[in-house]
Every structure is written in structure tokens, then in C-alpha cells.
Amino acid sequence: MAIMMADLYDALVDGGTSDEKARKAAQEVADFQKQLGDIRSDLALVKGLLGVVVAGVLALVMKAFFA
Numbered sequence: 001m002a003i004m005m006a007d008l009y010d011a012l013v014d015g016g017t018s019d020e021k022a023r024k025a026a027q028e029v030a031d032f033q034k035q036l037g038d039i040r041s042d043l044a045l046v047k048g049l050l051g052v053v054v055a056g057v058l059a060l061v062m063k064a065f066f067a
Contacts, residue, residue, distance in 0.1 A: 003030045 004026035012022035 003027070003034075005030050005033075 004023060006026070009026040012025055013019065017025070043046050052061055
């Protein structure tokens, strides 16, 4: 069984949604949250690599004009 958000599941059931529909919705939201976490970690890596590239370009520009 996939991970699901218990608070969302409880809220949906209290709101009158059937158990099966509430379970599926909570699992989908949990999967979406996991995907967002993966995207955020990838974005952090890309930002770090972009910093390295910018530093390299600046070093080459400095070398071209001042060396």
C-alpha cells in the first residue's frame, strides 16, 4: 500500500466521502508531495552547478582582460 496522508483521509471521510475514494485521494496527494520533494532536491543541485558554471565563466573573463 502506498503512503497516504492520514489527516487528509480523516477529513475526507468526515466530509462524507467513501473510504475508497478518500484513501485514493490521500495516496495521490502523498505521491504528489514526494514528487515535489524530488524536484526540490534536483533544483538545489542545478542551482549549485549553475554557481560553479558562473564562477568558471567569470574566471575566464577575468583572465582574458587582466592577464
